[in-house]
Amino acid sequence: MRLLAAVDLGEGLESVVESARFLQEGLSIPAELLHVVPTPYFEALGRRFPHLRPGLEEALSQVEKEVQKTLADTGLRARVLRGFPAQVVAGEALKSRLVLLGQRGTGTLEALARGGLARYLLHRGEVPVLLLPRALKAVRRIAVGLDDSPASLSAFRVAEAWGRALGAEVFGLHLVSGQGGCCFPTYLDPETLGLADVLARAKAHLESLLKATGVVEVSKGDEELDLLRLAKAREADLLVLGSKAKSTWRHRLGRMVEVLSSQSSMPLLVVPEATVW
Numbered sequence: 001m002r003l004l005a006a007v008d009l010g011e012g013l014e015s016v017v018e019s020a021r022f023l024q025e026g027l028s029i030p031a032e033l034l035h036v037v038p039t040p041y042f043e044a045l046g047r048r049f050p051h052l053r054p055g056l057e058e059a060l061s062q063v064e065k066e067v068q069k070t071l072a073d074t075g076l077r078a079r080v081l082r083g084f085p086a087q088v089v090a091g092e093a094l095k096s097r098l099v100l101l102g103q104r105g106t107g108t109l110e111a112l113a114r115g116g117l118a119r120y121l122l123h124r125g126e127v128p129v130l131l132l133p134r135a136l137k138a139v140r141r142i143a144v145g146l147d148d149s150p151a152s153l154s155a156f157r158v159a160e161a162w163g164r165a166l167g168a169e170v171f172g173l174h175l176v177s178g179q180g181g182c183c184f185p186t187y188l189d190p191e192t193l194g195l196a197d198v199l200a201r202a203k204a205h206l207e208s209l210l211k212a213t214g215v216v217e218v219s220k221g222d223e224e225l226d227l228l229r230l231a232k233a234r235e236a237d238l239l240v241l242g243s244k245a246k247s248t249w250r251h252r253l254g255r256m257v258e259v260l261s262s263q264s265s266m267p268l269l270v271v272p273e274a275t276v277w
Helices: 013-027 040-048 050-072 085-093 108-124 150-166 195-210 224-233 255-263
Strands: 002-006 031-038 077-083 096-102 129-132 141-145 169-176 216-220 238-243 268-272
Touching: 002 013, 002 085, 013 031, 013 096, 013 129, 013 150, 031 050, 031 085, 040 050, 050 077, 077 085, 085 096, 085 108, 096 108, 108 129, 108 255, 141 150, 141 224, 150 169, 150 195, 150 238, 150 268, 169 195, 169 224, 195 216, 216 224, 224 238, 224 255, 238 255, 255 268
Parallel strands: 002 031, 002 096, 031 077, 096 129, 141 169, 141 238, 169 216, 238 268
Antiparallel strands: 129 268
C-alpha cells in the first residue's frame, strides 16, 4: 500500500511533494505522485471533429511527457494518467492508505474550484484524506477533534498510530457549547449541571472511552472554528477529525468536517469511521 499524492501543476505542488517526502519517511510507507490529465473534453472534440484527433492525440502525448518529467524531477515515484480526475483519483485511492491533496486559500471561488475532488473523496469515505493548505514538514503535536462518536474514536486511534511513528504527542480536544448548541454532550443533562461539572464529566467520559487519562482537553466553544483556534493555541501541527462519511445524509461528513475541510488553515487529516491504520 502507498501514500497517494494527487497533484496538479499549480502553486500547491511543492507543498504536497514536501509533505509526501516527510510522511514517506516518517510512516515508512512509499509515496507516489499522481497527475491526471483531464481528457474527456478532448475526447468529445475528437468524436465531433474527427479531423482534429491526430493533433489532439499528439498534444496530449506531449503533455504527458512533460508532466512526467516534471514529477520525476521530485525524486518520488510518479505516474501520469488520463481521464476524469475525480474518478481516476478515487479509483487509485482504493489501492492506497492515504490520499494527500493540496489546498491554497479560502476564498469562495478558490474553495469551490478545489472542492470537487476533496469533497468527492470525503463523501466516498473509503480512505483517509490529508488536506494540505501548507507543507507538513514536521509533526510534534497532533490534535484530534473528539466527541463520543465511533468516527472520532477511530480518528484518535489513527492519530495514535501516527504519533508512535512520528514521535509526536497526541491529544484530544472537545468543545462544549451552551445548552442546545451543536457541541453540547448528548450524554449530559444541561438542566442540572453547571459548566464546570459538564467539562469535568465530559473529560472523564471521553477518556474512559479512549481508555487513556490526561489526553483530553474540554473547553467551552460555540463554533466549529473554535476547535481550529484551540488546536492552534495548543501549537498542534496537525488536526485530525473523524468522518461519518456514508452513515448520515444531511451532514454525512459531520458538521465539523463540513466546515473545517474548506476553512482550516492548518493540515487536516479526515479519517473515515471504518478506518483501521
